[in-house]
Amino acid sequence: MITKRRTPYLFLLPYLVLFTVFIIIPTVMAIGLSFTNYNAVQTPQFVGLTNYINLLTQDTIFLQYVLPNTILFSLVVGPVGYMLAFFLAWSLSQLTKLPRTILALILYSPSMTLGVAMTVMWRVVFLGNQSGIANYVLTQLGVITEPIIWMFNTTYIMPIVIIVALWGSMGVGFLAMLAGLLDVNPELYEAAAIDGVRNRFQEVFYITIPSMKPQMLFGAVMSIVNAFQAGNIGVMLTGSNPTPQYAAQLMVNHIEDYGFTRYEMGYAAAVSVGLLALIYAFSHVARMLFAEKD
Amino acid sequence: MAAIGGTRVNPKKFHKNQIPFYLYLIPIAAFMGLPILYIINHAFKPMDELFAFPPKFFVSHPSLINFQNLFQAAGTSSIPLSRYIFNSLLVTVAVVFLSVLISTMAAFALSKMHFKFKNTIFEINNLALMFVATAVTIPRYLTISSVGILDTYWAHILPQIAMPVCLFLIKQFVDGVPNSLIEAAQLEGAGSFKVYRKIILPLIKPAIATGAILVFQNVWNNIETSSLFTSSEGVRTLAFYMNTLSTAGTVQGQGMAAAAALIMFIPNLLLFVVMQSSVMNTMAHSGLK
Numbered sequence: 001m002i003t004k005r006r007t008p009y010l011f012l013l014p015y016l017v018l019f020t021v022f023i024i025i026p027t028v029m030a031i032g033l034s035f036t037n038y039n040a041v042q043t044p045q046f047v048g049l050t051n052y053i054n055l056l057t058q059d060t061i062f063l064q065y066v067l068p069n070t071i072l073f074s075l076v077v078g079p080v081g082y083m084l085a086f087f088l089a090w091s092l093s094q095l096t097k098l099p100r101t102i103l104a105l106i107l108y109s110p111s112m113t114l115g116v117a118m119t120v121m122w123r124v125v126f127l128g129n130q131s132g133i134a135n136y137v138l139t140q141l142g143v144i145t146e147p148i149i150w151m152f153n154t155t156y157i158m159p160i161v162i163i164v165a166l167w168g169s170m171g172v173g174f175l176a177m178l179a180g181l182l183d184v185n186p187e188l189y190e191a192a193a194i195d196g197v198r199n200r201f202q203e204v205f206y207i208t209i210p211s212m213k214p215q216m217l218f219g220a221v222m223s224i225v226n227a228f229q230a231g232n233i234g235v236m237l238t239g240s241n242p243t244p245q246y247a248a249q250l251m252v253n254h255i256e257d258y259g260f261t262r263y264e265m266g267y268a269a270a271v272s273v274g275l276l277a278l279i280y281a282f283s284h285v286a287r288m289l290f291a292e293k294d
Numbered sequence: 295m296a297a298i299g300g301t302r303v304n305p306k307k308f309h310k311n312q313i314p315f316y317l318y319l320i321p322i323a324a325f326m327g328l329p330i331l332y333i334i335n336h337a338f339k340p341m342d343e344l345f346a347f348p349p350k351f352f353v354s355h356p357s358l359i360n361f362q363n364l365f366q367a368a369g370t371s372s373i374p375l376s377r378y379i380f381n382s383l384l385v386t387v388a389v390v391f392l393s394v395l396i397s398t399m400a401a402f403a404l405s406k407m408h409f410k411f412k413n414t415i416f417e418i419n420n421l422a423l424m425f426v427a428t429a430v431t432i433p434r435y436l437t438i439s440s441v442g443i444l445d446t447y448w449a450h451i452l453p454q455i456a457m458p459v460c461l462f463l464i465k466q467f468v469d470g471v472p473n474s475l476i477e478a479a480q481l482e483g484a485g486s487f488k489v490y491r492k493i494i495l496p497l498i499k500p501a502i503a504t505g506a507i508l509v510f511q512n513v514w515n516n517i518e519t520s521s522l523f524t525s526s527e528g529v530r531t532l533a534f535y536m537n538t539l540s541t542a543g544t545v546q547g548q549g550m551a552a553a554a555a556l557i558m559f560i561p562n563l564l565l566f567v568v569m570q571s572s573v574m575n576t577m578a579h580s581g582l583k
Contacts, residue, residue, distance in 0.1 A: 181303060272433075276424075
């Protein structure tokens with residue numbers, strides 16, 4: 001072990017400086033700005049809790065669309081995406097190496113294209129005329145007679161955004177869980193079989209999950225972050241912020257709408273803090289579920 | 295081998311009891327892979343096939359016309375495509391290199407050295423795993439503007455270097471390096487920097503590869519640093535240009551956008567395929583307690 005006094009700080013310094021400047025300071029600033037009125041030109045004016053009060057009482061768009069959308073979206077893409085990731089990882093762990101690697105690669109690949117490439121692909125699939133793949137297939141199946149203009153139809157925007165987000169959600173957390181599953185000591189399964197564990201369901205709940213809690217927690221945190229980061233999908237697919245009639249408006253989009261379109265930076269900061277609090281709350285639940293008790 | 299239902303984790307051989315898993319994994323993988331397969335086909339479709347009705351999934355007469363259009367379209371605007379490619383490569387290589395360098399150094403300190411606030415720093419980094427950059431875009435913009443790097447390459451590079459997930463994964467991996475190796479080297483008179491270079495770095499290659507891939511994906515696909523922190527086209531990246539292209543919406547634009555998407559996607563895929571065993575090796579150490 002290295003115990004010299006200055007050395008550790010020398011090694012840490014570059015990371016800490018950048019971490020502080022670009023992660024800590026912006027977060028602290030967001031909290032500070034959220035108590036002010038700030039239009040990016042004049043000095044911020046302290047207004048106390050006004051922004052938060054307005055957010056929760058006056059902002060009808062936030063209360064009517066943004067908040068319900070965000071909760072629906074994050075519940076589906078977070079927990080459901082997470083369970084799906086675990087289920088797929090577990091299924092893959094039951095296969096031999098080569099097919100497992102190939103299938104894992106295919107499942108993981110959408111998460112690397114999130115962003116630009118993704119938008120292009122899904123726009124072509126959900127093109128609003130007859131030559132869009134989704135419209136064509138549904139017409140052939142006799143489900144619809146007229147092509148659906150997917151990206152302007154408020155009924156479909158949110159489900160499409162959720163599907164695309166789920167499609168891209170098999171990321172780092174999924175890989176971590178797969179690796180964790182493969183790492184569980186096989187003797188545990190044998191012992192469990194002798195002790196009377198009868199089916200796979202019991203095996204997963206009594207052996208697998210308890211022995212890979214740390215990976216489960218890492219996967220959960222990654223799923224939550226992924227769910228909130230994916231907030232731009234709606235804007236990218238429809239090409240407009242706000243999305244048509246706020247159908248897929250999430251908190252991330254609301255922040256940009258207020259911050260960069262209306263220059264109400266103080267108010268946008270209050271929404272940011274709300275979003276960070278929401279992420280923290282989700283992660284806290286995950287921690288309670290999977291934290292090692294010692 | 296005692297195993298329930300005749301199957302077990304990480305089997306060595308194929309067994310008929312594995313068939314049910316294939317029955318649902320293959321359709322799901324097909325659903326996940328189809329859009330990518332489609333875009334590959336779309337990118338190589340000549341004009342008449344892009345227009346074709348009924349739309350066709352597979353290309354029948356592959357052509358490079360979309361790629362040609364892409365390069366020409368870029369050529370007629372003020373900035374050539376090669377400039378965006380150059381910018382993207384410069385920024386990505388710089389961030390990946392610097393990020394891996396400073397994350398491995400910090401991971402070494404956090405894992406193998408004793409000092410005050412060590413656990414606090416690691417805990418704060420763990421909290422920052424939840425950091426969503428888009429949530430604090432505005433203060434980030436203000437920070438970058440007060441550092442004075444708006445509209446330069448640094449605006450892409452500096453904000454993206456510190457990546458909590460990267461530090462976390464590498465630190466967990468360094469934990470696995472035996473202390474006895476480090477102590478032996480110190481007995482022979484090696485200083486901390488020598489231990490870092492000669493012992494830590496060679497032993498944590500899988501974690502370095504994983505960190506590099508994650509950073510690469512983040513930076514290569516990022517459009518926010520271009521759209522928010524720069525204003526001149528000359529310093530913007532390929533991802534940003536591709537995104538403006540895909541919003542054009544014409545049929546010709548569609549073909550070009552597909553070609554562009556492919557150009558963006560291929561480096562991601564290749565890197566991951568080459569390094570996947572390192573990645574899986576690192577992920578086994580990824581537990582968060």
